[in-house]
Amino acid sequence: MQVSIACTEQNLRSRNSEDRLCGARPGPGGGNGGPVGGVHGNPPGGGGSGPKARTAVVPRPPAPPGALRESTGRGTGMKYRNLGKSGLRVSCLGLGTWVTFGSQISDETAEDVLTAAYEHGINLFDTEVYAAGKAERTLGNILRSKGWRRSSYVITTKIFGGGQAETERGLSRKHIIEGLRESLERLQLGYVDIVFANRSDPNSPMEEIVRAMTYVINQGLALYWGTSRWGAAEIMEAYSVARQFNLIPPVCEQAEHHLFQREKVEMQLPELYHKIGVGSVTWSPLACGLITSKYDGRIPDPCRATIKGYQWLKDKVQSEDGKKQQAKVMDLLPIAHQLGCTVAQLAIAWCLRSEGVSSVLLGVSSAEQLIEHLGALQVLSQLTSQTVMEIDGLLGNKPHSKK
Numbered sequence: 001m002q003v004s005i006a007c008t009e010q011n012l013r014s015r016n017s018e019d020r021l022c023g024a025r026p027g028p029g030g031g032n033g034g035p036v037g038g039v040h041g042n043p044p045g046g047g048g049s050g051p052k053a054r055t056a057v058v059p060r061p062p063a064p065p066g067a068l069r070e071s072t073g074r075g076t077g078m079k080y081r082n083l084g085k086s087g088l089r090v091s092c093l094g095l096g097t098w099v100t101f102g103s104q105i106s107d108e109t110a111e112d113v114l115t116a117a118y119e120h121g122i123n124l125f126d127t128e129v130y131a132a133g134k135a136e137r138t139l140g141n142i143l144r145s146k147g148w149r150r151s152s153y154v155i156t157t158k159i160f161g162g163g164q165a166e167t168e169r170g171l172s173r174k175h176i177i178e179g180l181r182e183s184l185e186r187l188q189l190g191y192v193d194i195v196f197a198n199r200s201d202p203n204s205p206m207e208e209i210v211r212a213m214t215y216v217i218n219q220g221l222a223l224y225w226g227t228s229r230w231g232a233a234e235i236m237e238a239y240s241v242a243r244q245f246n247l248i249p250p251v252c253e254q255a256e257h258h259l260f261q262r263e264k265v266e267m268q269l270p271e272l273y274h275k276i277g278v279g280s281v282t283w284s285p286l287a288c289g290l291i292t293s294k295y296d297g298r299i300p301d302p303c304r305a306t307i308k309g310y311q312w313l314k315d316k317v318q319s320e321d322g323k324k325q326q327a328k329v330m331d332l333l334p335i336a337h338q339l340g341c342t343v344a345q346l347a348i349a350w351c352l353r354s355e356g357v358s359s360v361l362l363g364v365s366s367a368e369q370l371i372e373h374l375g376a377l378q379v380l381s382q383l384t385s386q387t388v389m390e391i392d393g394l395l396g397n398k399p400h401s402k403k
Helices: 006-013 017-022 100-104 107-119 130-146 173-187 206-218 232-244 264-278 313-316 320-331 333-341 343-352 367-374 376-380 385-395
Strands: 079-082 090-091 091-097 124-126 152-159 192-198 224-226 252-256 279-284 358-362
Touching: 006 124, 079 358, 090 091, 090 358, 091 107, 091 367, 100 107, 107 130, 107 367, 124 358, 130 152, 130 173, 152 173, 173 192, 173 206, 192 206, 206 367, 224 232, 232 264, 252 264, 264 279, 264 343, 264 367, 313 320, 320 333, 320 385, 333 343, 333 385, 343 358, 343 367, 343 376, 367 376
Parallel strands: 091 124, 091 358, 124 152, 152 192, 192 224, 224 252, 252 279, 279 358
Antiparallel strands: 079 090
């Protein structure tokens, strides 16, 4: 299915962000104001029959200038941005649990990391069925013990893998609904804020995927849905299907982005952000630790490359491309020293400056490492256009439009 981005531009301009997320706006009686029956049912007091009084439509006043701009948290210095063009405000740095929770670090260390993140203003916590579900269980146990207000943080999880049976993976309606319910049980939560479709599924029709995501949102199991590792054309198809059938479209894409992985986040996703409001949550800003100068031609112990099941990372570090990338990292040291920061802080700040990026997920193995990475917020304000051009010159891999 070929979908043109241009064909939706006028459609998007005619809708505000509330319409894009929720379909038609409810009328005064609480009923669904759209042409297709919604999940809210008929207005109270009405049996669904009989004439209805016409109500004048009052235009929604325009948002005040700067309503969707970045803001800074009091006392923490954390910056908050909208998730795409939705109304959800997320910290520009989030905490991921891949590799660490339930696997690389102890539950006690995981609690220290999560506590430090929350106290420093991070409100976005990303998980999945990592470590056979242990990551979700660990996160859920910590959240339950902390007793933080559920409204004060954002939990995201992903659906695709799960079990060994054929029906326990993919993006069928069955697995999306059952898989999400199982995640909620492990997390000990009533809902997640965002559920991601982790990878596209050629075996599941797009309409089935979008309808299933709309269903779990309407049932209160999730508040938003997004995609992860999808192509731009697939995201556009999901958006178009949602518009065609009055369903709920995705609000963001989760993608890998760092100094050596640039094309998608810098060239493809900004266009989707402007055309249909899809934002970006990015992961692996340090390329699984490669952009830290700690490898420097060798494999230190401990590190992710020495963890069981991560032979691919060790092979990558020791490959010719890996060695060239490590040399590029060393070339960035003078710029980092000039800015008074580490290469890791520079690389994270560099990711934050990309257009349409709502949040950058950090993966850390200690609270001390997390706090060090948070120093990227101070570096961000020092990243002038001249500094960015200097970095691009050293890397020599800036993507260019093919138009």
